[in-house]
Amino acid sequence: MEKITLNVQGMSCGHCVKAVEGSVGTLSGVSSVKVNLDAATVDVEFNPQEVSLDKIKETIDDQGYEVQ
Amino acid sequence: MEKITLNVQGMSCGHCVKAVEGSVGTLSGVSSVKVNLDAATVDVEFNPQEVSLDKIKETIDDQGYEVQ
Numbered sequence: 001m002e003k004i005t006l007n008v009q010g011m012s013c014g015h016c017v018k019a020v021e022g023s024v025g026t027l028s029g030v031s032s033v034k035v036n037l038d039a040a041t042v043d044v045e046f047n048p049q050e051v052s053l054d055k056i057k058e059t060i061d062d063q064g065y066e067v068q
Numbered sequence: 069m070e071k072i073t074l075n076v077q078g079m080s081c082g083h084c085v086k087a088v089e090g091s092v093g094t095l096s097g098v099s100s101v102k103v104n105l106d107a108a109t110v111d112v113e114f115n116p117q118e119v120s121l122d123k124i125k126e127t128i129d130d131q132g133y134e135v136q
Binding site for chain 2: 010012013015016019038064
């Protein structure tokens, strides 16, 4: 299991939190995801043998947010 | 039919627009609703014989936004 903190721009409200946590959280191999609106970060704990970091970033991007 | 522009705080993204327009737009007596994020306003066209202004404000409030 790996832990990473991604910097993500554009998340502004509770709906954004739900959109990111909901989409990333349902990826197979992701065990936890937590958005911090004030810090503009997303903490993700995942198994790199099951899901790639690129896939996680792509999922956030697909929700309309910019991973930096 | 009456037209009113409400000042609403807390709307920050496309999800907020959907939440407000979706909830107010389905009220019986409301013929149109348009959120302007930049201006922090909600334009509503409604029939006061079918729906009260208080009900419209309460609906926006229920979505988590502050009508001023």
